[in-house]
Amino acid sequence: MTASxxxxxxxxxxxxxxxxxxxxxxxxxxxxxxxxxxxxLPPNQWLSADYIYKTSFWLSIHADIRKRQHTLIxxxxxxxxxxxxxxxxxSQTSPRINQYIFKLHxxxxxxxxxxxxQFIRMYPQLKAGFEILxxxxxxxxxxxxxxxxxxxxxxxxxxxxxxxxxxxxxxxIDASELLSQHLTDEEDLVIPILGLN
Numbered sequence: 001m002t003a004s005x006x007x008x009x010x011x012x013x014x015x016x017x018x019x020x021x022x023x024x025x026x027x028x029x030x031x032x033x034x035x036x037x038x039x040x041l042p043p044n045q046w047l048s049a050d051y052i053y054k055t056s057f058w059l060s061i062h063a064d065i066r067k068r069q070h071t072l073i074x075x076x077x078x079x080x081x082x083x084x085x086x087x088x089x090x091s092q093t094s095p096r097i098n099q100y101i102f103k104l105h106x107x108x109x110x111x112x113x114x115x116x117x118q119f120i121r122m123y124p125q126l127k128a129g130f131e132i133l134x135x136x137x138x139x140x141x142x143x144x145x146x147x148x149x150x151x152x153x154x155x156x157x158x159x160x161x162x163x164x165x166x167x168x169x170x171x172x173i174d175a176s177e178l179l180s181q182h183l184t185d186e187e188d189l190v191i192p193i194l195g196l197n
Contacts, residue, residue: 027181030188034129037192051195058194061107062183068100069176076169086160097151101144108137119193129189136182140175147171
């Protein structure tokens with residue numbers, strides 16, 4: 001092999017690396033070879049006329065989860081900044097946490113028992129990616145259980161308890177950080193499957 005051929009081959013490999021699909025966020029745990037469907041249906045096409053009827057329901061569920069999470073953190077931030085009193089914080093937070101937890105458990109149960117096994121049967125090469133999402137669900141369930149316990153204490157605590165407020169805030173942040181990564185990784189795997197099948 002000549003030096004010019006070696007240089008040409010090296011350039012081809014470099015160019016292929018540049019063209020490889022990449023997830024939408026730098027902390028993604030998805031490997032490039034799991035993104036073969038994502039390459040065929042990138043995010044800028046997920047809500048196009050050709051695919052929206054297949055993809056919009058999943059994306060709207062995720063949008064609702066993100067909105068609920070954002071609202072809870074906003075209320076918590078307002079309380080810790082002194083913008084709202086304990087009684088208002090309690091009345092705004094407690095029912096929202098219950099709904100947030102219910103919606104997440106409902107969504108994850110449907111994924112775990114129905115969608116994810118079906119997707120793995122369709123694309124066995126994506127099994128490792130779905131195993132990451134399954135582990136996230138286990139971790140999220142533990143966080144949500146802690147959040148439920150804290151929320152129970154909040155609902156029964158008429159007297160201000162700043163330590164409880166801080167604990168709740170931290171659990172909301174923990175869940176938010178994991179969910180942010182989880183939802184994006186999940187969308188990068190799932191939305192192309194929905195759109196292309």
